[in-house]
Amino acid sequence: MRIVVIGAAGMVGSRVVGEAAARGHRTTAVFRRTRPGTLPDGVTAVHGDADDPEEMAMLFDGASAVVAATRPAPGQEHGVVATTTTLLDAAASTGTRILVVGGAAPLELPGRPGSRTLDSPRYVPPAYRAVAAASAAQLEACRTHPADWTYLSPPALLEPGTRTGGYRRGTTTLLTTPDGTSHISAEDLSVAVLDELEDPGRDRHFTVGY
Numbered sequence: 130m131r132i133v134v135i136g137a138a139g140m141v142g143s144r145v146v147g148e149a150a151a152r153g154h155r156t157t158a159v160f161r162r163t164r165p166g167t168l169p170d171g172v173t174a175v176h177g178d179a180d181d182p183e184e185m186a187m188l189f190d191g192a193s194a195v196v197a198a199t200r201p202a203p204g205q206e207h208g209v210v211a212t213t214t215t216l217l218d219a220a221a222s223t224g225t226r227i228l229v230v231g232g233a234a235p236l237e238l239p240g241r242p243g244s245r246t247l248d249s250p251r252y253v254p255p256a257y258r259a260v261a262a263a264s265a266a267q268l269e270a271c272r273t274h275p276a277d278w279t280y281l282s283p284p285a286l287l288e289p290g291t292r293t294g295g296y297r298r299g300t301t302t303l304l305t306t307p308d309g310t311s312h313i314s315a316e317d318l319s320v321a322v323l324d325e326l327e328d329p330g331r332d333r334h335f336t337v338g339y
Contacts, residue, residue, distance in 0.1 A: 130193035131155045132326065133225075135179050135216060138164070140289060141230050142198035144319035146172055152323055159188060179212050185219035194326045195220055195227040201260065209263040210270045221276035228279045228325060229271060230318075232264025233311070236282050236303040236336055246303050252285035252311060268334065279325065283318055284338035290314025296321055296337045298330070304338030313338050 132149050136142035137158035149156045150169035158168060159177040168174055177184055179199050189195055197216045201209050213229060220227040234247035245265070246252050253261045264282075271278045284304055296317050297304055305311045313321075321337040 130326065131157070131191065133157045133159060133188055133192045133195045134198060135159045135177070135185075135195065136161075136198035136200065137174075138162070139198055139200055140315050141200075141287070141318060141322075142196070144315050145196050145198060145230075145322050148316075148319040148323045149326075152327075154323075157188065157192070180208075180215050182215050182219050182222075185216060186222050189219050189223040189225045192223075192225050195225055196230065196322060196326070197227060198230045201263065206259045206263040209260075210266050213267050213270050214274070217271065217274045217276040217278060220278070221274070224277070226277045226279075226326075226329075228281060228322060229267070230281050230283070230322065231267050232261055233282050233285050233303060233336070234261035234265040235268045235301075235334070237301055239302055239305055246285060251309075252303070271333075278333065279329070280334045281318075281322065281325070282334065282336040284311040284313050284336065286310070286312035287315060287318060288312075290316060292316035292320065294320055296339060299336045299338070300332050301334055301336070304336055306339060311338055 132154050134146050138160050146158045156172045158174045164174045236246045238244040
């Protein structure tokens with residue numbers, strides 16, 4: 130497969146690039162600013178602006194799939210929907226499948242149908258509410274778009290860690306452990322991303338966790 134990763138310098142994007150390269154996929158890593166000093170063998174690094182639809186369409190043309198792993202800078206959460214829509218537009222124009230790595234906010238709370246993780250201070254502390262709300266709006270932008278999209282909601286806590294290769298997959302309800310925690314390493318999230326690209330599931334919105 131030829132995979133284009135947008136946001137390749139970020140916590141998730143960089144690990145998706147590494148996982149894709151390790152599986153032998155031709156990978157294009159797209160950076161908005163300075164690229165890292167080292168990249169896995171076989172990875173092509175390019176500079177690109179995720180808010181430029183023509184530039185994105187050129188990068189997506191001929192790709193098997195796109196992974197959108199962008200994350201807004203603090204104070205720029207209002208731009209998430211516009212950036213995501215630009216990427217969806219570019220994917221639709223080239224007929225390219227796009228997997229959007231979003232947030233946990235749109236997920237329902239376990240045992241509480243109709244509730245949202247966004248509204249739970251346990252999983253979304255006040256300091257993270259703005260970016261969480263942006264991810265909920267991001268999913269709505271996907272739902273109304275004709276592109277061939279899939280939206281991956283990580284669990285409540287996503288941070289660098291160990292690649293175990295294992296995870297649980299769910300749909301639209303937050304996955305938690307018996308003690309109520311909800312987490313996964315960025316390394317194992319990237320495993321889930323590549324698993325989905327290689328063997329797509331039936332759900333357009335899904336989640337993973339331990």
